[in-house]
Amino acid sequence: MVVAAAIKEVIEIPEGVEVIIDKDISIKGPNGQISRNFSYPNVKISKDDNSIVLVTSFPKKKDKSMIGTTKAHLNNMIKGVTDGFTYHMKIVFAHFPMTVKVNKDKINIDNFLGERHPRMANVVGGAKVSVKGDEVTITGVNKEDVGQTMANLEQATKIKGRDPRVFQDGIYLVSKE
Incomplete structure (x- = not known):
């Protein structure tokens, strides 16, 4: 059995969208603002220059699915504040x-x-x-x-x-x- 050391997903932040990561993740854009709490213990969320980075170390099946779910929620939040x-x-x-x-x-x-x-x-x-x-x-x-x-x-x-x-x-x- 081969276990990956880490899984990393990157979400690009479009122009005109502001992302703030504290306890909650707030995304502000031209149509409004959305704030949401993502509290899954093995998924770490951070922000680089113009992207959001999701990382999990030594992932199990549930961790892999939570990375995908979190990425989908963040993409929906970004689409919501830009296009609605x-x-x-x-x-x-x-x-x-x-x-x-x-x-x-x-x-x-x-x-x-x-x-x-x-x-x-x-x-x-x-x-x-x-x-x-x-x-x-x-x-x-x-x-x-x-x-x-x-x-x-x-x-x-x-x-x-x-x-x-x-x-x-x-x-x-x-x-x-």
């Missing part, structure tokens, strides 16, 4: 016209399948939701917040007790950017 994340959803209804309204950190879905009580979905973190006609757009710098907000909206319109092949009403993901 946008999810487009579509409101679909056959008979009862549902209305979707945004109130700060809640989304109200009225008249879903003719129900009298409105359904609610939470907006997570710094995600921004806008509704225009039958289009719902969710934007933000944190991929996890945008994705969870989208999932909350999709789950709020989940149909129970009816055949989903017949009753296809709901709010569905169309595209991600």
Whole structure:
């Protein structure tokens, strides 16, 4: 069995992005700022001139996977503060016209399948939701917040007790950017 002495991954920092490494890693860019704590004991994170360096010594299988996971999270954070994340959803209804309204950190879905009580979905973190006609757009710098907000909206319109092949009403993901 051959064990590698160390694994090193390097992430380039693009122009206009500032990275601060303390207990938490803060990444600041033109669209905003994200801060996150990466506390895995065998992964060391440091900063060179214009790159972030991830190193693990005498890695086991879990250490190798954590290097890859940490690298993916950091790449998502950098993409978020430079380009941002946008999810487009579509409101679909056959008979009862549902209305979707945004109130700060809640989304109200009225008249879903003719129900009298409105359904609610939470907006997570710094995600921004806008509704225009039958289009719902969710934007933000944190991929996890945008994705969870989208999932909350999709789950709020989940149909129970009816055949989903017949009753296809709901709010569905169309595209991600």
